[in-house]
Amino acid sequence: MKSILLAFLSVVLLPAAIAADSVYLVQSTPADGSLIITRPSEFVFEFSEPVRFNKLLLSREGERGSKSISGLPQQDAKTHTIPAPALSEGNYILEWKVFTHESTLASGRIRFMIAAPSS
Secondary structure, three states: OHHHHHHHHHHHHHHHHHHHHHOOEEEEEOOOOEEEOOOOOEEEEEEEEEEEEEEEEEEEOOOOOOEEOOOOOOOOEEEEEEEOOOOOOEEEEEEEEEEEOOOOEEEEEEEEEEOOOOO
16 A cells, blocks of 8 residues: 555656756846946846746845745746846845746745946
């Protein structure tokens, strides 16, 4: 009986686990670990397959809490462009959560730094 249950769960749960692992962020603007001089007017995310945004949070090093970015696209797409709020110099973390077409949640973070232009 246990082996039948285990086989059943493997068939049901394994595809969902594989699907969750198959979605990944191909590239972003700003890129993870980047140092930028020009403040971004938008955030661009390119995923390996179509996804729908669930949540996007922005936090700045040295400040408490995260700011939820509103106006997220509600359609499934491989590439999403989201207007960025006005940002000042500093280190930032952009945390994202998206749903795949199988309704599986995937998440990640992008770290970037905005620096003053050198004279």
